[in-house]
Amino acid sequence: TTRRKKIYEGKAKILYEGPEPGTLIQYFKDDATAFNAQKKAILEGKGVINNRISEYIMTRLNGIGVQNHFIRRLNLREQLIKEVEIVPLEVVVRNIAAGSIATRLGLTEGQPLPRSIIEFYYKDDKLGDPMVTEEHITAFNWAATQEIDDMMAMALRVNDYLSGLFAGVGITLVDFKVEFGRVYEGDFSRVILADEISPDSCRLWDTVTNEKLDKDRFRRDLGNVIESYTEVARRLGIMKEMP
Template identity: 60%
Template sequence: MARRKKVYEGKAKILYEGPEPGTLIQYFKDDSAPTVAAPATLEGKGVLNNRLSEFFMTGLNQIGVPTHFIRRINMREQLVRMAEIIPLEVVVRNFSAGPMTARLGIPEGTQLPRPIVEYYYKDERLNAPLVAEEHIVAFGWANQQDLDDIIALALRVNDFLSGVMMGVGIRLADFKIEVGRVWDGDYMRLIVADEISPDSCRLWDMRLPERPDGTLPDPQPMTDVYSELARRLGVMPSNVTHTTKPTLIN
């Protein structure tokens, strides 16, 4: 392989210069992001996350939700469009879990009255703190029109992901996306960037055995989530297996 210039390396991915101006190659590592409750390194995880992110990004593109995804190159790499990343983690919550339960005292698993969009400032030194729209606009990370567009984008992603997951017996409790700016001539638009995978979603399994009394238990976090999700969606490579229980983010 020809030597490529590394643009950025995070815990779970590496970005290299792409073959054409305005493109990048996104390489999926087996390492887990620090916010995911999974082993530090999990063999084959990068292969599965590449396939899963391709599946979700392609589906979003097909329904008119713009993403940075262009095509998958090989088992661990995909070609993506270069974008100016807004320094926010955009989290959509459908059910109370994790920090929302701890912060607001809402019992785990409670369905929220409507999907709630939250923003976290992307700074690992500060552990990605929760921020309000006032902070975002005041500090120039995005303007009010950007925020309106981000909410619309995030809710469309939520509708798509929730439907796909429900169709394979999975409840989407919450998820995180990142949003980037791209320019088409003089026109700027927002797109979904980074990845969509179990590293950025909290997924609960609805296909559980009945209790002795014949009732179904409440959905539980999925075991072996990477390979099980890939299997249910029909994108499971035949030579990759592993087991873990990741949960989301902030």
């Protein structure tokens, strides 16, 4: 939007140089993509809603000690974040069978899993983000064993907290994806939560009707995508009026 230097452009967000060293500006676009960007659309207002929902969730997570990159929201579409070195993994936590695990293991969508399951995917668009194990992650040095342990522990804390938060507003947290980044402090580095947490990265079902309130509405052409994202924001008590 301005003369700021663009650092990176992804499918749904842009990262710009921040005002101080060690900071970046994360800009939320209206672009929606699915199936490794084979399906594309512009969903008017999505960026504004996801900026607010991610702000809300990251702020709450910070409040319970889950460190993350969020510093503050700057405007409707932008937030100031800490610059991190992104770990090239998507960490997925699942509570209920849906999406790729249902397909891969022949499970019925909606079937509760015996316990929460964590999966890792290697972030590589050309390869379609293949699922990988800790063996692959450590062998190829994508993350250290301690970092894997830390990411798993944080992902489970996020799951516990968000499951409760959403349950309180009549939403079931089926599954979600998080990403992590390294911050360096002298000789040490630690992983913190990065990217976004929004209806683009979670499966959220109405607890009573099982209606989908997330990106599956776009993936599966169910319609009312923005209306559903807005409903999530409304139930969380944010975005009392639409922009």
